[in-house]
Amino acid sequence: MSAIASLDVRPLSRLMKALGDETRLRMVALLSHGELCVCHLEKALGLTQSNTSRQLTVLKAAGVVEPRREGSWVFYRLAPQLDELTKSQLRALVNAFGKREVLRRDVERLLRAKGPASCK
Amino acid sequence: MSAIASLDVRPLSRLMKALGDETRLRMVALLSHGELCVCHLEKALGLTQSNTSRQLTVLKAAGVVEPRREGSWVFYRLAPQLDELTKSQLRALVNAFGKREVLRRDVERLLRAKGPASCK
DNA sequence: TGGGGACATGACGATATCCACATGTCCTGA
DNA sequence: TCAGGACATGTGGATATCGTCATGTCCCCA
Numbered sequence: 001m002s003a004i005a006s007l008d009v010r011p012l013s014r015l016m017k018a019l020g021d022e023t024r025l026r027m028v029a030l031l032s033h034g035e036l037c038v039c040h041l042e043k044a045l046g047l048t049q050s051n052t053s054r055q056l057t058v059l060k061a062a063g064v065v066e067p068r069r070e071g072s073w074v075f076y077r078l079a080p081q082l083d084e085l086t087k088s089q090l091r092a093l094v095n096a097f098g099k100r101e102v103l104r105r106d107v108e109r110l111l112r113a114k115g116p117a118s119c120k
Numbered sequence: 121m122s123a124i125a126s127l128d129v130r131p132l133s134r135l136m137k138a139l140g141d142e143t144r145l146r147m148v149a150l151l152s153h154g155e156l157c158v159c160h161l162e163k164a165l166g167l168t169q170s171n172t173s174r175q176l177t178v179l180k181a182a183g184v185v186e187p188r189r190e191g192s193w194v195f196y197r198l199a200p201q202l203d204e205l206t207k208s209q210l211r212a213l214v215n216a217f218g219k220r221e222v223l224r225r226d227v228e229r230l231l232r233a234k235g236p237a238s239c240k
Numbered sequence: 241t242g243g244g245g246a247c248a249t250g251a252c253g254a255t256a257t258c259c260a261c262a263t264g265t266c267c268t269g270a
Numbered sequence: 271t272c273a274g275g276a277c278a279t280g281t282g283g284a285t286a287t288c289g290t291c292a293t294g295t296c297c298c299c300a
Contacts, residue, residue, distance in 0.1 A: 158247060169247070193247075
């Protein structure tokens with residue numbers, strides 16, 4: 001019969017839906033270069049604390065990122081994908097963002113500021 | 121300052137938004153193997169005529185597909201991407217779908233039925 | 241030229257998304 | 271134990287999306 005019927009695009013559509021937003025896409029662009037905590041993303045993207053947390057919640061619910069608690073703050077990083085389609089898509093995206101040298105420098109600068117100054 | 125500020129993800133987020141839906145993703149999966157007319161997609165995906173047209177309108181507005189009129193009916197195919205990010209993402213997607221041999225057979229069967237029987 | 245097929249679109253109710261404001265939770269250091 | 275910083279979440283209103291039904295447009299053919 002129809003093979004399209006057996007093609008499960010649910011995981012992929014979930015991923016796409018989560019990435020169908022400028023802010024969340026920029027978050028992923030930054031996270032392509034390393035893990036960052038909420039306040040880093042907040043500052044880098046010029047968002048309110050509330051909004052930053054919300055968007056991360058959406059990305060987490062879609063399985064795009066995963067949190068890691070470290071003392072008082074929470075670091076987010078890209079989560080490994082189980083589904084083959086989402087895996088290849090996210091890899092392609094990270095690869096595209098990974099080529100942006102300027103982004104890498106942004107992330108490094110953010111992480112350097114982490115130590116003594118924390119997230120202030 | 122921040123390089124993320126200069127990274128324009130608007131075209132990509134538009135693409136992702138359009139693909140953040142199971143039905144539209146399945147349409148793209150089929151169109152990865154060749155152009156199809158509305159009634160083909162309608163039958164293959166088990167959608168109403170109205171809904172099929174709507175979803176294609178969304179994909180068209182996002183620049184994912186483009187229509188080609190041929191007499192009484194309209195064929196849709198994947199549209200070439202101008203933006204680098206959307207180009208690489210869509211290429212990765214088509215590549216992933218392109219590996220699904222069963223899908224290719226589906227499309228061929230649909231196109232074979234086209235000639236005499238039209239879309240009936 | 242009139243009818244029917246293929247597709248698009250207006251209207252609309254149901255549902256989901258988005259963002260800000262305020263408040264709540266958890267951890268840390270004094 | 272208390273204050274404050276880092277995050278999360280309840281609430282609510284504006285806005286957008288989704289799918290259906292009905293209708294409109296365009297094209298082909300008898």
